[in-house]
Amino acid sequence: MDKLWAPWRIEYIRAPKEEGCIFCDKPAGDDDRETLILHRGEYSFILMNLYPYNNGHLMFAPYVHESDPLNIPAEAKSEIMDLADASMEILKSALKAEGFNFGANIGKAGGAGIADHLHYHLVPRWSGDTNFMPVLGHTKIVMEGLSETYDSLKPAFDKIDA
Numbered sequence: 001m002d003k004l005w006a007p008w009r010i011e012y013i014r015a016p017k018e019e020g021c022i023f024c025d026k027p028a029g030d031d032d033r034e035t036l037i038l039h040r041g042e043y044s045f046i047l048m049n050l051y052p053y054n055n056g057h058l059m060f061a062p063y064v065h066e067s068d069p070l071n072i073p074a075e076a077k078s079e080i081m082d083l084a085d086a087s088m089e090i091l092k093s094a095l096k097a098e099g100f101n102f103g104a105n106i107g108k109a110g111g112a113g114i115a116d117h118l119h120y121h122l123v124p125r126w127s128g129d130t131n132f133m134p135v136l137g138h139t140k141i142v143m144e145g146l147s148e149t150y151d152s153l154k155p156a157f158d159k160i161d162a
Helices: 005-016 022-028 074-095 132-136 146-157
Strands: 037-039 044-048 058-064 099-103 120-127
Touching: 005 037, 022 037, 037 146, 044 074, 044 146, 058 074, 074 099, 074 120
Parallel strands: none
Antiparallel strands: 037 044, 044 058, 058 120, 099 120
16 A cells, blocks of 8 residues: 655644634635635635645635535536646646646545535645655655745736636
8 A cells, every 4th residue: 555644744733723714714815925825716716735745735625615515516616627627737837747636535534634614635746756755754855935836836827717
């Protein structure tokens, strides 16, 4: 069995949790760079993960605060899939991603760290992107800071017509 080791995420697990819902609070603000929002669609938005598994780890969330995918409006589901497709093209071009993991952890039992607001993850992958550092050194090598990655991706996300 292959394992995706992410010991650096312990910082997220141990950190005090913010009051409210990040998927409601972040889009309510107007500083997209500060909140790492790359794109705002009509029914959903894209933001970078503050505790990424890899550079370019994105999250897609509908604006509606809902945990059950069966209760998400069809327009939001469709837009999220379209945005995921566009995002994969952007990450292939900007970060030379070779593959992706895409999906959702639904409910606390399903592994959702934020179970009250459904969101999807898109994690870019590269051949050989796992190595000995996370396993032996409990260290993840992230090649670029969040702000720098945001700045390199944002112009392409501004061109999405979703």
